[in-house]
């Protein structure tokens with residue numbers, strides 16, 4: 001096997017440690033993948049796993065919204081942690097990876113790509129919605145007067161938009177991509193994106209404190225769930 005290029009970069013992005021090992025697709029296809037194993041990372045499986053994690057996260061935000069609607073004070077650390085996470089891991093890694101997969105789908109099967117629609121625009125809209133919700137929470141914490149319905153409608157819109165987006169991806173986008181993308185297409189996506197550690201669900205020590213309240217809430221809830 002001839003290694004054409006390999007470099008290890010450790011970058012800091014928004015205080016996260018981003019570890020990306022970039023190899024050529026030749027390396028990956030011949031058996032040295034960016035996950036350090038002999039197998040290439042299945043990028044479709046990474047997307048599925050992220051969606052399962054995001055579903056848990058949205059449930060956590062919804063529990064805080066329910067507390068607010070009962071007249072209790074929600075745990076804003078949990079909400080802020082969830083929004084911080086969404087703007088970083090999905091915003092900077094998960095969605096761009098889907099955009100890349102989408103570009104390949106458009107080449108391989110334009111009809112299927114048309115059925116998915118403009119995924120990139122959806123991602124921009126989701127990021128905008130996340131930032132709006134984060135701004136409302138910041139205002140509340142800074143004791144700026146915010147009408148109750150503003151918090152409720154912003155939170156509900158964020159949760160529902162994210163859920164609808166992921167449902168479309170699970171039902172339409174990912175099955176279409178899994179059907180027509182080649183192993184080489186997948187390898188090229190992995191090469192382009194590198195491999196990023198999920199700071200909440202695969203957290204390293206550096207992010208331990210940052211998401212502590214949110215992580216504890218998710219763990220407590222999973223222990224209590226039947």
Ligand SMILES: [Fe+2]
Pocket residue numbers: 095098123165169
């Ligand atoms: Fe997406």
Ligand SMILES: [Fe+2]
Pocket residue numbers: 047051094098166169
């Ligand atoms: Fe997604």
